[in-house]
Amino acid sequence: MAQLIDGKAVSAAVKAEVAEETAKLRDEKGLKVGLAVVIVGSDPASRVYVNNKKKACEAVGFQSYEYALDESTTQEQLLDLVNVLNRDDRVNGILVQLPLPKHIDEKAVINAISPDKDVDAFHPINVGKIMIGEYSFLPCTPAGVMRLIESTGTDITGKQCVVIGRSNIVGKPQAMLLLQKNGTVTICHSKTKNLKEICLGADILVVAIGRANFVTGDMIKEGAVVIDVGMNRLENGKLCGDVEFESAEKKASFITPVPGGVGPMTIAMLMKNTLTAAKQQAGIE
Numbered sequence: 251m252a253q254l255i256d257g258k259a260v261s262a263a264v265k266a267e268v269a270e271e272t273a274k275l276r277d278e279k280g281l282k283v284g285l286a287v288v289i290v291g292s293d294p295a296s297r298v299y300v301n302n303k304k305k306a307c308e309a310v311g312f313q314s315y316e317y318a319l320d321e322s323t324t325q326e327q328l329l330d331l332v333n334v335l336n337r338d339d340r341v342n343g344i345l346v347q348l349p350l351p352k353h354i355d356e357k358a359v360i361n362a363i364s365p366d367k368d369v370d371a372f373h374p375i376n377v378g379k380i381m382i383g384e385y386s387f388l389p390c391t392p393a394g395v396m397r398l399i400e401s402t403g404t405d406i407t408g409k410q411c412v413v414i415g416r417s418n419i420v421g422k423p424q425a426m427l428l429l430q431k432n433g434t435v436t437i438c439h440s441k442t443k444n445l446k447e448i449c450l451g452a453d454i455l456v457v458a459i460g461r462a463n464f465v466t467g468d469m470i471k472e473g474a475v476v477i478d479v480g481m482n483r484l485e486n487g488k489l490c491g492d493v494e495f496e497s498a499e500k501k502a503s504f505i506t507p508v509p510g511g512v513g514p515m516t517i518a519m520l521m522k523n524t525l526t527a528a529k530q531q532a533g534i535e
């Protein structure tokens with residue numbers, strides 16, 4: 251039976267580290283840390299995420315600046331706001347909550363954020379830096395996954411790592427981070443043949459495909475570390491991951507629950523990136 255990886259506990263530890271360093275920066279250097287969070291429209295899930303980000307800012311001692319814009323906001327108006335925030339010295343990090351309304355080009359908005367304030371690490375400059383291993387910011391979810399794997403005491407070097415999912419936000423950067431830790435990495439996706447066979451070879455399996463209960467216990471190698479990035483809502487209203495927990499926990503050595511696994515880590519790593527941005531902008535790091 252697998253041991254549970256407690257994302258809430260690991261996330262609390264990361265936030266405590268950030269809070270301690272933030273207090274020290276304030277007391278010793280008079281430095282304040284600020285995150286601007288921009289939300290366009292009224293998507294209920296985005297609203298919940300943004301509220302959680304604001305709460306996390308308060309908890310670690312950051313200033314948070316919320317810009318809640320109407321659904322009808324034009325791309326030009328949003329780009330103008332991003333440019334104002336790029337120049338605002340109180341703002342160390344800028345997060346534009348995705349998805350944006352259909353009439354706004356997400357790429358244009360991401361490209362407009364100053365790479366130095368891009369705490370999501372979505373800007374092409376930051377994506378490129380991750381490829382060459384010279385990054386300041388790591389995208390929050392894959393960075394959180396690495397921290398969870400680390401919390402199990404697993405040494406990634408030489409391990410067979412399988413990532414299911416190839417999104418720009420999770421799958422692709424996740425594969426790069428595992429590679430940097432000397433894993434032997436395979437990326438699978440919806441068109442992969444022999445998926446079960448490949449999964450059965452995985453010592454570390456990260457699942458981010460966005461389909462409820464997609465990976466079942468018969469696809470998991472005995473003793474594997476299983477990280478479930480999925481967050482799906484079933485018809486009965488229950489949340490579930492991309493991994494069928496009941497069958498998977500019988501095979502894995504460590505497994506993340508949903509909720510309470512990867513989810514809490516994403517926000518903790520966002521706080522960490524915002525602190526890094528503030529330090530870099532102050533010439534401290």
Ligand code: GUN
Pocket residue numbers: 345346347348349370390391516
């Ligand atoms: N929407 C869902 N996840 C994210 C995220 O990590 N960052 C942003 N900006 N929007 C999101």
